[in-house]
Amino acid sequence: MTKSIVDTAGSVREGEELPIEPLRKWLDENIGDLQGEMHITQYSGGASNWTYCLAFDNRSIILRRPPKGTKARGAHDMGREYRLQNALKPVYNKVPNMLGYTDDESIIGAEFYVMEKFEGIIPRKHFPRGVEISEAQARKLCEVALDDLISLHNVDYKSANLEHIGKGEGYTQRQITGWITRYNKAKTWNVPSGKKVMNWLEANLPEKETICITHNDYRFDNLVLSKDDPTQIIGVLDWELATLGDPLMDLGNSLAYWVEAGDDFLAKSTQRQPTDIPGMMTRQEVINYYCTKQGLEPKAFDFYEVYGLFRLAGIVQQIYYRYHHKQTRNPAYKTMWIFVHYLMYRCNKIIKRG
Template structure:
């Protein structure tokens, strides 16, 4: 590759920015910890610390040493749900999955000593590549055919994950599996009620419908990511339609793969959606060449053999779960537990998602 081509390719890599106010790290303590582990062998000086975009859930930092770049993951500052943001579990899930799903980054160090940073955290390898966020990076232009290949590559990685047999792969300890659907509906409903604010959406009609329309059991028991979307995949910088990494394993467990698909489709804003949903878009699924939600369902079903007569339950569940996550973040903002101003409008987002759920319930005929 020529120098000019290499510079163009490097410019597409996902960039970290300045650390947000209130989310700074004690660099000296982290450096000392790392240099006491195998991950710190050969590292010199203290790292330059930058922070990646996002951070509505766990926070992700880039630690740049002269010799190599590392990635640090820690929970958010402020109050967090008792069972959420379990960094030790996320790291161990990644370690268990990596031998059978090579897109998982290698975990290099785990810290449960709160003297270092006041919380559990872990450090992993950096997979250098392109992360497709709200839009593709400036300078990356894909034809509709190339965009379709990118789209299929992303969906194929979800299909590949759902094709892993937990029993044959020694992954039975990742979760309980059976009863997953009921636990999700009851759990997310309980979480929503606990983070209601005076201006929050009601969601009682949606929660009652989900509780009354749960399938009798799981479609199958598979490894589920529980947050599989475009900005959690890493693309090859030289072949942008190729996925080389999958990130953010915080909520991975054993469960119903159609629930995982419903979660992913909650983020899937397509070109013909209403203006409000288009304004909320956080991944480039609107581009010419991208599959629609219905096409994703058909493609997924054909290749996995997993299907439901009516996907309404899974799609409404995905939207409701997303609304709970949004409301949890808004609750932290409303309580003054985070200063990130991007969360100020999340209450309105949750109210809009309730309208989408209610519209799906009112639709005639099968949805999806």
């Protein structure tokens, strides 16, 4: 396979440039051994934190920083994201190596951290040109991705001294209450109230929950695949939402992004991962596989599906809120309010089905 299949960044968006001189000075003082000029590019895939590739003659590294504008309390915490990955690396080797962090906002205008760059394939809406995936490989990739999520959920977080990364017990209730609050605070005139969905979630809270390490943004475009074998995962990215939570809630989050072959045109127009190609599992197959591997009885998953979709609606609305109030000029956010309507429609469809 050629090098062109390896995921690369593009031009830096207007208004999101990094100041070169103070950044280079900090990197030389804190990272070291960075040879030649620094060339900065930016990844367009993320809709939350801003992610850059800093390329030098001898290596490339990744820089993550929060966006400009109002942010939800607890969101975009670069220090937490850096420390969590540092602590998780010894017990879950798909985490990238952390290289450095600073909360000194005078350097680039915000806190930031830098980490190693994985050289591999990131399956976004489509696999990159030159990567051919057979039905059998697609099926295997689904299984490997779910096995890695299960591996994360089965980490003994107490033995690994990771109890500090979240509150744990009561997670499900906190998530429902929290996302209702966030959605209401970010609501604009052109999106639904969501009251029916909110009331249903509050009335249908599961009686039991299991506590484990959850990623909360686990999907294919946050996975880095080997350029030599695209069915093997070499890295898992974007840990900003990771915490101690319920594994079925985590799976519900993943399913919210899972577009399958039979979905409608609007779902397919917003998909961010190639889960609709021949060989990929359906959402129900994902649920069945996960539950079988974990020794659970596949059961009605409606609550977790609705939660995942409502949470995604909240995330999308928070992003759109920044655009609506001119805190960002990213044109990709202009029509996100339409997707909020669609996600609420999906929630109501599942509720009615149940």
